[in-house]
Amino acid sequence: MADGLAWLESRALFVAAVAAVLVESFAGIPTHLAQDGWLALVAGRIIAQHGIPTHDYLTVMAYGVRWTDQQWLAQLSIYGLQRLGGLALFCVFYVFLTGLSFGLGIAASRHLGAQDRYLIWMLPVGGFFYIATAVSIRTQGFAYPFFVTTLWLLAAEVRRPTRRRVYLVFPLLIVWANLHGSVTLGVAMSVVYGATLLWQSCRDRGWLGLLHRRGLIFVIGSPLCLFATPYGLSIIRYYRVTLFNSEFSKLVSEWQPVTAYMILAVPLLILIFGMIWTLGRSGRRTPAFDQIVLAILAFAAIDAVRNITWFGLAIVVLLPPAISGLRSNATPATRHRSVNLAIALTCIALVVVFTISTFIRPASWFESTYPKRAVSVAAGFLERDPHVKIFADVRYADWLVWHDPKLAGHIAYDTSLENLTSQQLLSLATLTQVPEPGTRGFLAPYSVLMLNPSNHSTNRILVSRPGVKVILRSKRVLIATKPAS
Numbered sequence: 001m002a003d004g005l006a007w008l009e010s011r012a013l014f015v016a017a018v019a020a021v022l023v024e025s026f027a028g029i030p031t032h033l034a035q036d037g038w039l040a041l042v043a044g045r046i047i048a049q050h051g052i053p054t055h056d057y058l059t060v061m062a063y064g065v066r067w068t069d070q071q072w073l074a075q076l077s078i079y080g081l082q083r084l085g086g087l088a089l090f091c092v093f094y095v096f097l098t099g100l101s102f103g104l105g106i107a108a109s110r111h112l113g114a115q116d117r118y119l120i121w122m123l124p125v126g127g128f129f130y131i132a133t134a135v136s137i138r139t140q141g142f143a144y145p146f147f148v149t150t151l152w153l154l155a156a157e158v159r160r161p162t163r164r165r166v167y168l169v170f171p172l173l174i175v176w177a178n179l180h181g182s183v184t185l186g187v188a189m190s191v192v193y194g195a196t197l198l199w200q201s202c203r204d205r206g207w208l209g210l211l212h213r214r215g216l217i218f219v220i221g222s223p224l225c226l227f228a229t230p231y232g233l234s235i236i237r238y239y240r241v242t243l244f245n246s247e248f249s250k251l252v253s254e255w256q257p258v259t260a261y262m263i264l265a266v267p268l269l270i271l272i273f274g275m276i277w278t279l280g281r282s283g284r285r286t287p288a289f290d291q292i293v294l295a296i297l298a299f300a301a302i303d304a305v306r307n308i309t310w311f312g313l314a315i316v317v318l319l320p321p322a323i324s325g326l327r328s329n330a331t332p333a334t335r336h337r338s339v340n341l342a343i344a345l346t347c348i349a350l351v352v353v354f355t356i357s358t359f360i361r362p363a364s365w366f367e368s369t370y371p372k373r374a375v376s377v378a379a380g381f382l383e384r385d386p387h388v389k390i391f392a393d394v395r396y397a398d399w400l401v402w403h404d405p406k407l408a409g410h411i412a413y414d415t416s417l418e419n420l421t422s423q424q425l426l427s428l429a430t431l432t433q434v435p436e437p438g439t440r441g442f443l444a445p446y447s448v449l450m451l452n453p454s455n456h457s458t459n460r461i462l463v464s465r466p467g468v469k470v471i472l473r474s475k476r477v478l479i480a481t482k483p484a485s
Helices: 002-010 010-025 035-050 072-111 116-134 139-159 165-176 183-211 212-228 232-243 264-283 288-303 305-326 337-359 372-384 395-404 422-429 456-463
Strands: 390-392 450-453 469-473 478-481
Touching: 002 010, 002 337, 002 395, 010 072, 010 116, 010 337, 035 072, 035 139, 072 116, 072 139, 072 337, 116 139, 116 264, 116 305, 139 183, 139 288, 139 305, 165 183, 165 212, 165 469, 183 212, 183 288, 212 232, 232 305, 264 288, 264 305, 288 305, 372 390, 372 395, 372 450, 372 469, 390 395, 450 456, 456 478
Parallel strands: 390 450
Antiparallel strands: 450 478, 469 478
16 A cells, blocks of 8 residues: 555656546547547447448448448447447546556656656646547547557667567557558558668668668568558558548548647647757757657648647657756756645546546437437438438538438448548538539539538528528537438
8 A cells, every 4th residue: 555655656747647638538528529439339330230341331422432441440349338338438448548548658758768857847748739639539549559559669679679579569550550540650660660770780781781680570561560451452542542632631620731720830830849959959869760750740740630649649758758868967856745645646536536427427418519309300301201312511420320320321421531532522622612504513412401500601601502491400400401403
């Protein structure tokens, strides 16, 4: 007991940091459980009942299209959690997964040589960028511990070679390749590690250094882990259409560059300049691996908002050790043991309270930001017309199918945007454009519109068109009918 309290006291501020991530995640569960989470549940149900999908039959626009469901393992896990303990268990598990990953980042940083005071300096910064998108409940959360563990193994190997432990990266990448597409970041880090080994070997042995065995294993073997899925080589198309599709940024805010959101762009750019200054001062004391990885993730964070989370985690893991190398003779801060212990115990108690309160919430609380009545309205349209096509905002698409599987194939599209053509993506991005005379408009096949009320300008244009009749308008949904052709 005494040893446990001493351990808590010595790590009180780290416990507080992890607790802050957990509490923030718990408090916003109804907001954070959105379209990506519903797609995971729907896809997980399909996998459990029919096996890994090969074609998309969930939507009108992608009906019959070949579906490479790269995230199948995470989706199946999410569905299993829901079946075991409802949305409460799924959401609580997810929240603890995000908190555990942040805690792993702290442990990795300390293991790599970070002094506690400098790690504490970086926790608010790294935590801010981490939770910017990490709180969203979706398959991506299953990748966070794999990202931190892979980075930890590689960075530790660079500092203290052990020869064998680093090969644990490969099974991690293989599992990760079936959880989330962010495995490409893990592969990139592994390739960087192998490339640094080859570079060092070439400096010592000349061109013969390119035959360095471990360097070649990581440079060549890491990308091969991407194919260790049920889809084999066909996974290439998935990564091509998701990583290099410029149309995504026109539809999804997280795919836009960070400069579109000044609340994120300004602190991110300040942090990047500070990181460059720190790495410049540290020189060779910071391994080349750390510097290259931070540079890659910084560029990725600028390129797309969704990548800020990975940069935040990497900042927590790699930057404090670099700062500690510059100020290794710093005087230890004065510790107030009773205060530290009180902080740690209070934070733990707070997390316990939030956990219990989440478990005892009614099922309706988890969907409190969704219009429950919309499900029965959509089901009513389907009952009256078995061939009805519903153009629903992406927010509602998989949520509707989750509650009424019969709606599968009747909803226009969902968040599996990789299954749509470039022309379809462009049409969605220019939804309010008036069709040219004599042409069939994009919305022509749909007799029902289910729109998100927050899209005021788009909704105003759509409902003002001839023949459109609003049948339900609330704070959570706008439903209208129109003649279909």
